[in-house]
Each structure stands twice: as C-alpha cells, then as structure tokens.
Amino acid sequence: MLYLAQVRKNDFLDQHQLRLLARQEADNLWAIIPEETPILLGKGKIMSENLLVLVELSPTGDIEKLEDATNWVLHLVQSYLTIGITPEFLQHEAERAEHWRQSLTLQNQDLARRSLELEARREQIQALEESLKREKNGYSQEES
DSSP states (O other), X not given: OXXXXXXXXXXXXTXXXXXXXXXXXXXXXXXXXXXXXXXXXXXXXXXXTTOEEEEXXXXXXXXXXXXXXXXXXXXXXXXXITTTOOHHHHHHHHHHHHHHHHHHHHHHHHHHHHHHHHHHHHHHHHHHHHHHHHHHHHHHHHHO
C-alpha cells in the first residue's frame, strides 16, 4: 500500500524513521492517518529531516519502495491548485450535484405520477368507449 510520510529523527534510537501521514485508498482517494505511526528506517539510512516521501509498504509493514515526494506534490499542485480547485470549490460542486440529483428525482416522480394519471384516463376512455359500443349495439338491436 502506498503512503505519504515525513522523515523524522528518532533521538532515542539515534536513527531516522518515517511518520505516516496519509494512505492511498484508491487512485485519487487518500485518507489522513490521524495517529502517530512511525516506521524505522534502520541505522544505515540517513535522510533529510522533515522530507516528504512516498513509501510503499508490504502487507507485513516492510518498506518495498521509498521515493522523494517532490514530483508527486508538484503534480498535485499543477493538476488541481493551478486551476482553482479548492476544498470549498469541491464542497460547492458536491452541493450543486446533490441539489441537481434531488431535482431530477422530483421530476422523475412527477413524470411517473403523470404517467399513472394518463394510464388511468386511458383506461377510463376505453371503458367509456366500450360502454358506448354496448349502448349503440343495444339501440341497434332494439330497432331491429
């Protein structure tokens, strides 16, 4: 699983560790990791403190891949922030989409109601036509 992490110095153990900040849930969906989750890098690995990295962990928690997150962050900035996509914008768009969905639901319910009314009227007209045919046939038979 892919994580965004920050390099920290563990003074007690005199080695660097990773503090996991977020994990990738899907292609464009990440979840913040609220609790402090350190992963020790080992005594031989020295990295700049506070450096952001992307780390891929195995199911057992071993580091499979570790890379600087600078290009990834720049890609996010270029893809979303240069065109003004902010959390407020996304919230506004989500609210608009919800209002649109509710409006479509109401329109659909109204159309379904009208369709039922039309079907009932059609049945009434058919029944009236049948009644008129019977009456007409009844008058025709009486005249004969």
